[in-house]
Amino acid sequence: MKQLLIISGKGGTGKTTLATAFIKLAEADTFADCDVEAPNLHLLLHLSGEAQISDYYGMDKAIIDTNRCIGCGLCAEHCRFDAISKVNNHYQVEIYSCEGCGVCEIICPEKAVSMEKTVSGRLELYKNDFVFSTAQLRMGYGVSGKLVASVKKQLLDEVTAADLIIIDGSPGIGCPVIASLSGVDLALIVTEPSISAISDLERIVRTAKIFEVDTAVCINKYDIDLDNSNRIQSLCERENIEIVGRIPFDETILEAVNNQKSIIDYHCDAADAVKEVWENLVKLLVE
């Protein structure tokens, strides 16, 4: 069973466009969307059927029992996240700011603080003639690495045999990406020829190396800045990473996204380039 992950340093580089195309080209029946802050793979794939929904509990949050609280203010004083404030003469926790560290519970002399489980999102599992795992993080519950790990676990628990699992990873370079990388055979990094994207690429490459995950690179809109595309090429040569494709800027991609279709449903230069990327990835996956 091979796991292919598609990631990018930031949103909007065409990561999900490629993931959708690969799922279609591979006729994959096992896939996941780990972009838990803004999942949209299901929209582009027009998945049918009802999902099994389960609550996701992230980190515990602090709750103050106002009947026990004597208003000493020690908790607010020691909260490094400024999550506790005095409102109408009562100390209370701002749930979105609480990072669940538990310091207030330890410091409170009256045992007025307790750490309680909170629903931070929901996991969704589709089982039809395909298995698709995804999740939606609740707004303001910002740490999503654990939820990403849960999306993958939910999929792997369900699937005992599949030749290929395609995972649309989280954008960015933080904790969710690290969670996405765990256990995959190959990570395709989708990048663009911009200074910020190159910087993100360098950081993702470093992270993937730490986790000993093989990587390949695809340059989307490579022709909007050939100098920067050449910089990416040099970086990849230096790091011994294969560039599996260069996709030209093509307004058809925008049209496909707006129409909630895959780019490979169109006949255009970008679609041809995406198919070539896929063929090169298959070669790397079977090596």
Ligand code: SF4
């Ligand atoms: S430390 Fe305890 S008693 Fe003091 S303000 Fe906070 S919750 Fe109230």
Ligand code: SF4
């Ligand atoms: S658990 Fe930590 S972050 Fe949350 S309110 Fe208490 S001290 Fe602040």
